[in-house]
Amino acid sequence: MAESLATLQRRWADHVRNPSMPAPDGIEAWRLAIYRRLCIDSLDSLLASTLPRLQAQLGVARWRAAVEHYYARHACHTPLFPQIAGEFAAWLAGQEEIALPGWATELAHYECTQQALYLEARQAGRPLQHEPSGNDxxxxxxxxxxxxxxxxxxxxxxxxxxxxxxxxxxxxxxxxxxxxxxxxxxxxxxxxxxxxxxxxxxxxxxxxxxxxxxxxxxxxxxxxxxxxxxxxxxxxxxxxxxxx
Missing domain, CATH: 3.90.930.50 (Outer Surface Protein A; domain 3)
Incomplete structure (x- = not known):
C-alpha cells in the first residue's frame, strides 16, 4: 500500500534532519544529501549571524557538530528567525549529549541577550523624580x-x-x-x-x-x-x- 503524502513528507523530513533515519523510497541518496546540506548551511548562517564569537571560539569542527546535533534533535518552538538563536542557546544550556567547553553556554546567552535587547520594543518605565525612599x-x-x-x-x-x-x-x-x-x-x-x-x-x-x-x-x-x-x-x- 502506497504511503500517504503526510507519511512520505514526515519520512523525508526526518531523514533530512537526521540521516540515520530511513529515507523515503525512490529518492537518490545524493539528492537528499544536497538538500540536507542546504538546510543545515542555512541554519548555520542564521545562528552565526547572532553568535559570531561563539562560532569563532568553538572553531569549525565543534561549531558545526553543535549545529548538526541541534538540527537533528531539536524541534523549534518559534517560527521567528530572530528568536531561533535564543532557542539554540537555551538548548545548549540543557543538553548533555555533546561535549562543549564550560564557557559555551554563557557566551551563547550573552550574545543572544544582546540581540534580544536590540530588537525588543518595550516601554522604558518612568524615571524617579526624587531621591529614593523606602516606599518607592x-x-x-x-x-x-x-x-x-x-x-x-x-x-x-x-x-x-x-x-x-x-x-x-x-x-x-x-x-x-x-x-x-x-x-x-x-x-x-x-x-x-x-x-x-x-x-x-x-x-x-x-x-x-x-x-x-x-x-x-x-x-x-x-x-x-x-x-x-x-x-x-x-x-x-x-x-x-x-x-x-
Missing part, C-alpha cells in the same frame, strides 16, 4: 539587562584559557539610538539590581531581602546602598514600573 517601587529598566557570568564573555581572548576567579558582572543597556552600551558592575550594584529584578520591589523590601541573603544588618546595608540606589536611578538602570 522600583524595577530594573526594560531597556537594561543585568548579567552575571563565570567566564569573561566580554573579552575577545580565547576563553579556553581565560577562566578567572572573579565573576563577570555587566549591565547591558539599549540607548535612545538603539545602540548597545556595556558597563561593568561592582558586586554590590549587581546584587542591588538583582534584588529589584524586572518585576520590581519596594526599596525597603529589596534592601531587607538583600540583607537577609548577605547575612548583614539591614540598617548598615541601607547606609551603604542608598547613595548607590540614587546613582542607579539617575542613570536609568532603575525606574518606576509602568503599572505603578
Amino acid at each position: 517601587m522600583l524595577a530594573v529598566s526594560p531597556l537594561v539587562r543585568v548579567l552575571g557570568y563565570q567566564w569573561p564573555v566580554r573579552e575577545d581572548t580565547m576563553l579556553d584559557q581565560a577562566l578567572t576567579a572573579a565573576p563577570t558582572l555587566v549591565l547591558l543597556r539599549r540607548r535612545a539610538d538603539s545602540s548597545l552600551q556595556v558597563e561593568e558592575l561592582a558586586p554590590l550594584a549587581y546584587a542591588l539590581l538583582t534584588a529589584f529584578g524586572e518585576d520590581g520591589a519596594r526599596v525597603d523590601d529589596a534592601l531587607q531581602a538583600l540583607a537577609d541573603a548577605q547575612g548583614v544588618v539591614t540598617a548598615g546595608l541601607r547606609t551603604v546602598c542608598m547613595p548607590l540606589l540614587g546613582e542607579l536611578c539617575t542613570a536609568g538602570a532603575l525606574v518606576v514600573p509602568c503599572d505603578s
